Amino acid sequence: MEVAKRPAHKLTVDEVCTELQIARSTFYDWRQKGRGPRCIRLPNGSLRVRRGDFENWLIDCEDAS
Structure with a gap:
């Protein structure tokens, strides 16, 4: 029996921009x-960002100092 995985939470462009406090044009x-x-x-052309991908991207943006 295969265990169903819970789908990862996906953020809208507006949610990403709000969290980062940036304009849509910056995104x-x-x-x-x-x-x-x-x-x-x-399929409708809109974008989504997986929460995990977003968190990993933020970690990659951290300054190594």
Whole structure:
């Protein structure tokens, strides 16, 4: 019997921007430059960011000093 996994929580672009206190234009600028968190494009064209991917991206952004 296979155990069903709970789907990972996904954030909207607005939720990511609110959490980071940035403008949507900043998010899309980072995305265009390949600097933003990994995204999922839904069939309707909207973007989502897995919470785990977002947290890992934040860790990668930490200053090593």
